[in-house]
Amino acid sequence: MHEDTAYPLYNRPWFSVWLDAGGNITMKGILAPAIKPFTSDLLDLFENEKPIGTIDANGMIVADGEQLIFSTWMPPIPSAAFDRLTRSQFNARLGKNTPDQVTISVTEECPNRCIHCALPDTDNRESLSPDAVKDVIDQVIGMGTT
Structure with a gap:
């Protein structure tokens, strides 16, 4: 640099x-x-x-x-x-x-047990479809989120 x-x-x-x-x-x-x-x-x-x-x-x-x-x-x-x-x-x-950042949990099937994550405590095993993820991304970008 x-x-x-x-x-x-x-x-x-x-x-x-x-x-x-x-x-x-x-x-x-x-x-x-x-x-x-x-x-x-x-x-x-x-x-x-x-x-x-x-x-x-x-x-x-x-x-x-x-x-x-x-x-x-x-x-x-x-x-x-x-x-x-x-x-x-x-x-x-x-x-x-406007939110600066957005975190999306694409799946609840992660095998890790990260201390900061709420997902290990849920008994759901759901996943978002690629179209749903794209829709959320489009919405937050439309809001001005980075």
């Missing part, structure tokens, strides 16, 4: 936020001074943190990729999913809350 390569966290003509591979954040645009106090706690997630790596257009991990992988719980930057996450965070500031 080249620390001087910048990735857009948010990019509009009047306000943009850029993150480099070294964890440095730069705000640009005419509205940057006004918006900075409104978003500083959101940007603290990134400040001086080192990303995991970058990927190329084929999803392969490379030294100087097109997308920045910051963590396993955050979509690649830039991406449509990251744009939805950014939009939902801004909308939350305006009182419109």
Whole structure:
């Protein structure tokens, strides 16, 4: 990763936020001074943190990729999913809350007994059809979930 390569966290003509591979954040645009106090706690997630790596257009991990992988719980930057996450965070500031993430249990037949999972305590052995899973995904994406 080249620390001087910048990735857009948010990019509009009047306000943009850029993150480099070294964890440095730069705000640009005419509205940057006004918006900075409104978003500083959101940007603290990134400040001086080192990303995991970058990927190329084929999803392969490379030294100087097109997308920045910051963590396993955050979509690649830039991406449509990251744009939805950014939009939902801004909308939350305006009182419109959207789930950041959704977990789908595709089947209740998992043989593992993970301590965090409620499924081992159910006696159901049901599974969702691929069409049902696709429908749920379409619905949550429609809500703005990443």
